[in-house]
Amino acid sequence: MLGRALIDGDWVEGTILPGFTDSHVHLGLVDATLLRANGIARVLDLGWDPAIARSWHESPDAHSPVTDIAGPILTAPHGYPATSAWAPAAASRAVGSVDDVDAATAEVLAAGARVVKLAMNSDAGPTLGDDVLAAIVAAAHDSSLPVVAHTEGAGQAARAFERGVDVLAHTPWTETLDDALLQNMAGQMSWISTLDIHGWGAPNADFDRAFGNLERFAAFGGRVHYGTDLGNGDLPVGLNRRELAALAAALPNVVDSLTGLLPERHMPLKTFIPGEGNTNDVDWLCTAVVIPTNEIQEHRA
Known part of the structure; x- marks a missing residue:
């Protein structure tokens, strides 16, 4: 227009x-006021202490972007990111069994979350069992919330897809996915890009695997959302030229990726x-x- x-x-x-949207940030690790000043109108925070994150969602700073949140990341006991230095203890919530799913989902809803975030990182510890994963997805969908999953390690992206996860928080990078899986994924889920975390301007083997997966996923008609995993390493706070350039090489229309994975609520920007x-x-x-x-x-x- x-x-x-x-x-x-x-x-x-x-x-x-x-409003251009970064669909994967961790606001607790950056100065949020720099985002709006550098071209980002809206963000989705994908995991932080819910007591803090709720304030970003409900009482935003006048100079910050519009913020939606995931609240705490649901994970297996002793699973990622509970053992990671970047995440405060309250940024994750262990779900040990199917019996615990309703309480965990209620805590996410109470935080004001617009998505449910899962961690499925087999390279960093235990992951949610298939029965627990399926129950979380069902409970989230019953509450009309999409499910976003961090998948890392062999077979985790496929597990997420098979159990009905709606969005991958990162383009898969730890393995090359086959065309049949990518074609099936393209019809049922979307991905958040986060390509630039692999080398921060010096593309490495992980970047090459991720880019190849994303390029083929998009060619099969898969929807890709611009997201940076802001807070993870040397990333610019605002529009990331390197992320945009990688997306421009893989997508027919980068602007489509910048509109965000969630429908707009009140959007003053x-x-x-x-x-x-x-x-x-x-x-x-x-x-x-x-x-x-x-x-x-x-x-x-």
Whole structure:
């Protein structure tokens, strides 16, 4: 949509888009006010202490992006990320049996979460059993919440797909997935990209595996959401040019990936890009600014 925005007291002609969204961040590890200042209007926090995360969701700072949350990450007892240095203890919630699923899901809902986040990292410890995994997915869906899974280790992405997980929190990178699995996944789930965590600008073997999986998943029609895993290593706080460039090489329309995996709730912010440009032009996309909706005027045909 073409229109104009009020920038530094002047009306500037350009392109109005939905608020660009980073669908995988950990706000507790960064300065959230830098996100909005650097082109991100909306974020999905995928795991933190729910007492803190709830405040981001319900009482956002005036300079921060609109924030949706997952609350605590559901995991197996002694499973990832409970043993990881980056995560406070309350950022994960162990689920030991099917009998514990309803209570765990209720805690996620009480935190104000809009998704349920699972950890399935067999490289870092025990993972949820198949029966517990299936029960969590069913309980989340009964509450109309999509399920996002961190999958890491051989076979974990396939397990998530087979048990009805809706979204992978990362493009799979620990193994190359076969075409048949990717084609089936493309019809039933979406992925969050997070390609740039593999090398932070110096692509490595994990990046190559992830990019190859994502490129084929997208070719089969799979939906990909822009997400950076912000807080994980040397990532820019705001639009990540490297992540965008990788997506532009794999997707027909990068802008589609920037609209987020969740439907918009109250959204007082839009993305505005001066002038007109190609939706896969990374240089143009990186000139995006976040503008309050009351400072934007659309040109009606």
